[in-house]
Amino acid sequence: MNCPDPIRPAIRALEPSGITKVTALGLGNPDVLPLWFGETDLVTPPFIREAAIKALEDGRTFYTNARGILPLREAIAAFHKRTTGAEIAVDRITIPGAAMLAVTSALQMSCETGDNVVIVSPIWPNIFQAAKVVGAEPRLVRLNEDWNTGRWTLDMGKLFDACDERTKAFFIASPGNPTGWMLTADEQKHILEFARARGIAIIADEVYGTLIYDGAPHAPSFLTIAGEEDAVFAVNSFSKPWAMTGWRIGWLVHPRSVEPAAAAMAQCNNTGATHFVQYGALAALSPEGDAFRATLLERCRAGRDVVEDWIKGQNRIRWFKPEGAFYGFLHVDGLSDSLGFCQRMVKDPKVGIAPGWAFSLGDPRDDSYLRICFAQDDARLAEGLARLEGAIKQL
């Protein structure tokens, strides 16, 4: 008898991301120099680790409010106030677990099967995978390469033309991964007006919001222009600015009236973030945490300079110097199979790099790019670039 398949077709169709297809060949191999993930090589600073250890020793091992402990949500509201000036009510903040879960929750709140989400690309693959998981069609609108001005630019007409009656959300990461491109405050206003008029939610991914190089405390934030009932979902994370990628904790700011639903969803998705981890996160939001963020930003700036100097000596590599985040998205003349190239590099010369191919749904333009994370120690970064240079010479 032919039984129907109980697994949803959208789930059957999922494949490992282009980054996973590379890391699968060498993750954990100490000989492979890893520049492929979005994380610094620094261990989480001691004051954060000690706060979590103390919480464990104090017996903070129980369920908490599924939306997060109150002192942490209050500290997050204060963080928004001091970095962006936005006044965010504590009941608009939910800590579902990791930022990735905040992305998924925002998609679950806005999209259902058959809907679509318009995503500015190139974009970290987990985002369009998450759209597929909720049954939505990810529609990618690619930034334009403007080699004359040296910037990635967003064509608003293209962004708005990609929407139809089944468009339920925009997803925009600014600063972006992998490009480091940032939306301007004017562009944000324009997008908010369009979204309001069309009933489209905005999922504003601000996980790199404080990792910017122009001296401002924060990139332009949708939270400073949206009212508390605008359908804006702002995703944020402890992972990047405080070197906490393995802790799996982030947060979501949502419209005020969504609070009961956010609470119910937090129950279903994870029943809250890990209890003692929340105390580590609380320590991250202290003045000591602000000082650590500043140190990490300087390390990233130094890494960005190392890459920039190295590029000056290359004749086949160009980039748009990133305005934020900690990635070099490198355009390699003559490269058209970034996935195969990165897979070969894991074996020899043993450097882990993310293929440009991974950051879109088959757009051939992205296949000429490679992404490296430069939030690394100088010597390690220089060694990684030297290995990459050798491999490019063989191309």
Ligand SMILES: Cc1ncc(COP(=O)(O)O)c(C=O)c1O
């Ligand atoms: C744009 C973007 N959004 C969300 C995330 C998820 O962050 P987390 O690892 O804290 O869940 C990442 C991680 O790389 C990212 O680059």
